[in-house]
Amino acid sequence: MATSTPAISLKGLSKSFGKIAAVKDLNLDIGAGEFFSMLGPSGSGKTTVLRMIAGFELPTAGTVELNGEDVTQLAPFDRDVNTVFQDYALFGHMSVFENVEYGLRVRKISKAERKRKVMEALDTVRLADLADRRPSQLSGGQRQRIALARAIVVEPKVLLLDEPLGALDLKLREQMQIELKQLQRQLAITFVFVTHDQEEALTLSDRIAVFNNGKIEQLGTPQDLYERPKSEFVAGFVGTSNIFTEKESTALFGKKGRFALRPEKVTVSEKKKTGSISGIIAEVIYLGSFTRLIIDVSGIHIKATVPTDVFHRDQTVQINMSAADLVAL
Amino acid sequence: MKSNSGARVVAKVEPTLAHRISTKLYSKPKLRLQLLLSAPVTWLGLVYIAALLALLVTAFFTVDSFTGNLTPGFSLENFASLFTNSLYSTVTFRTIGIALAVTVVDVLLALPIAFYMAKVASPRARGVLVISILMPLWASYLVKAYAWRSLLSNVGIFAWLLRPIGLDTPGYSLLGAGITLGYLWLPYVILPIYASLEKVPSNLLEASSDLGAKTWPTLRRIVFPLILPGIVAGSIFSFSLTLGDYITINIVGGANQMLGNLVYSNVGVANNLPMAAAIALVPVLIMFGYLSAVRRTGALDNL
Numbered sequence: 001m002a003t004s005t006p007a008i009s010l011k012g013l014s015k016s017f018g019k020i021a022a023v024k025d026l027n028l029d030i031g032a033g034e035f036f037s038m039l040g041p042s043g044s045g046k047t048t049v050l051r052m053i054a055g056f057e058l059p060t061a062g063t064v065e066l067n068g069e070d071v072t073q074l075a076p077f078d079r080d081v082n083t084v085f086q087d088y089a090l091f092g093h094m095s096v097f098e099n100v101e102y103g104l105r106v107r108k109i110s111k112a113e114r115k116r117k118v119m120e121a122l123d124t125v126r127l128a129d130l131a132d133r134r135p136s137q138l139s140g141g142q143r144q145r146i147a148l149a150r151a152i153v154v155e156p157k158v159l160l161l162d163e164p165l166g167a168l169d170l171k172l173r174e175q176m177q178i179e180l181k182q183l184q185r186q187l188a189i190t191f192v193f194v195t196h197d198q199e200e201a202l203t204l205s206d207r208i209a210v211f212n213n214g215k216i217e218q219l220g221t222p223q224d225l226y227e228r229p230k231s232e233f234v235a236g237f238v239g240t241s242n243i244f245t246e247k248e249s250t251a252l253f254g255k256k257g258r259f260a261l262r263p264e265k266v267t268v269s270e271k272k273k274t275g276s277i278s279g280i281i282a283e284v285i286y287l288g289s290f291t292r293l294i295i296d297v298s299g300i301h302i303k304a305t306v307p308t309d310v311f312h313r314d315q316t317v318q319i320n321m322s323a324a325d326l327v328a329l
Numbered sequence: 330m331k332s333n334s335g336a337r338v339v340a341k342v343e344p345t346l347a348h349r350i351s352t353k354l355y356s357k358p359k360l361r362l363q364l365l366l367s368a369p370v371t372w373l374g375l376v377y378i379a380a381l382l383a384l385l386v387t388a389f390f391t392v393d394s395f396t397g398n399l400t401p402g403f404s405l406e407n408f409a410s411l412f413t414n415s416l417y418s419t420v421t422f423r424t425i426g427i428a429l430a431v432t433v434v435d436v437l438l439a440l441p442i443a444f445y446m447a448k449v450a451s452p453r454a455r456g457v458l459v460i461s462i463l464m465p466l467w468a469s470y471l472v473k474a475y476a477w478r479s480l481l482s483n484v485g486i487f488a489w490l491l492r493p494i495g496l497d498t499p500g501y502s503l504l505g506a507g508i509t510l511g512y513l514w515l516p517y518v519i520l521p522i523y524a525s526l527e528k529v530p531s532n533l534l535e536a537s538s539d540l541g542a543k544t545w546p547t548l549r550r551i552v553f554p555l556i557l558p559g560i561v562a563g564s565i566f567s568f569s570l571t572l573g574d575y576i577t578i579n580i581v582g583g584a585n586q587m588l589g590n591l592v593y594s595n596v597g598v599a600n601n602l603p604m605a606a607a608i609a610l611v612p613v614l615i616m617f618g619y620l621s622a623v624r625r626t627g628a629l630d631n632l
Contacts, residue, residue, distance in 0.1 A: 076538040089536040103540035
C-alpha cells in the first residue's frame, strides 16, 4: 500500500469559517480499499474534512488529491466520490427506483442499462422489492440502505459516509455496521466513515483518525488507539480509561508522569495478593455483560471492569495493577 | 362527618358560572365546535356564498328596455350575447391573454429573485430583500398605477431612456397595462416561490451535485418539482388578480378594455345589471377551472 498512490491525499488542508478555524493544516493519506474512520466529538472538524473531500466546501488552504489528481477546485459533480448523507438526503418526490437511478440518469446511461444497475444496487442492499415505494413510506434503516444504493450505483472509487448510522436505534445500528463492513469488502472500494461513536469506529475500521479541535490527535489502527493512546484526549475518548495525574502515579506506582490505564487491566479480588493495595468500592455500575466498579484507594478513584456481579458497594477489596500496563501520556 | 369537616368546606372553591359552563363544554366537543364556528360560517355564508349565488341568479334576469327595471325570470339571453357579441369574446380572450402573459413574466422574474433570497443571500441580506419586496404592498394600488402612468407617459422616464436608442415608451397601451400589472402582482408571486424554495433542504442540492448532476439538471429535476406548488400558488395570485382588474387598464391601458371594464360599464352606464352579472361569471368560471386543474399539484396548501 505504501508504494501505490493513495485514494485520497490531503495536504496542508485548512478551513476557516469567518474567524473560526474548523480544520487546521491537515495532512492525511487514505489508501485504496481502506475502511477509514474519522472519529471525534461534534465540532472537531471531521465532517468539514469529509465535505472538502466531497467538494461541498472549498478549503481555505491546502489541496485535496484523489488518486494522485488534484481536485481541490473541482465541483462535486466532477469528483469520483459519492456521499451517504447523515439524514440520507433522499429525493422525496421520486420513488426509490428513481432515487437510485438519478446518478445514472444524469450521466445519460441507456434506460436498459440503468434498470439493470439500479436493480443490482437494490439487490445489494436487499431492497429490490421496495423499488416503487416513496422514501417517506420507508423506515429509517431502509432509507439508510437506499442512500447507500444510490451512492454505490455510480461505482465511485471512494464512498464518503457522514454519520450514516447516527439516526438509527441501537439494534439497527449494530446490524447496519455488519452490513457496511460486508459491503465494503464486497465492493473493495475506499470507505471514509465519519462518526462520533468510538465503538462504531473500533468495530468497523482498518484505520482511525481521532479528531480534536480541527486536528488529528492520533492516527492508527483500532488496536493502536485502544492499547497505546498517545494523549489524554484519545485515552479518554476511545474507550474508558483511568487517567492518573503525576501525584497519583507517584503515590500508586512510584513513577513520575501522567499515565492511562484501561479498567479491564485492573484486577479485583477479595483476598490479599502480592503487590495488592486495598480500596473501598464507591460505586457499582451494572453494564449487562460486565460490571464496572469505582474503587476508592485513599482518595484516588480507580475504575475497574469485573466480569460478574459479585461485589457490592462499601466492600473492601484488594486490587492489583501492573506498571507494565500503564500507557504514558 | 358534617360537623368536623368544616375546614374542608372552606377550602373547597365554589365553581363559578364560567367554570361550570366550561366543564359542561369539555365533555361535548361537537357542541364546542359548533359554538366556535357558527359566527364565522354565518358570515362566510351570507357575505360570500350568498353574494355569489345572487350573482349567478341575477345573470338569468333581464332588463326591461323601456322602463329600465329588472325583470326576474329565467332567460339565457345574457349568456347568448356573451357568445354572439364579438366585443365580449374579444375582451374575454384579451383578458385571459394579458393574465397569462403577466403570470408567465412574473414567474420568470420571481424565480431567480426567490432563489437568490432563499439559497444565496446571507440572513441579513435576506431580511432586507423580504422587506423591500413587501414594501410596495404598503403603498396604495392607485398610487402605484398612477406612478406607472407618469413613467410610461410621452415625457416619462421610459421615453427619455429608450428614444436615444431608437425605441419608444410602450405608452398607454395593452403592453403598458401588462407591465404595470406585472409590477403590481410581482410580490405575490415571489413570496410563495421564496417560501417553497426555503423549504427545499440544501443537502438535496448537494446530493444531486454529488451524484454527478450539474446546475441545470439539479434545477430541473430536483428544485423545480419541489417548488412547483409554490409557482402555481404564485400564479393563482397574478392570474386571478389580473383577470379581475379594471382600474390599471383605465389608467395606463389607453382605450383598451378588460372584462372588469365591461362589468363596470354594464352596471353603470348601461344600467344592465344582469348582463354585468353574466360577464362577471366569466372570470369566476375561468378561475374555477384553473383552481381545479392546479388542485392536484398541492399548490392550494401553499397559499
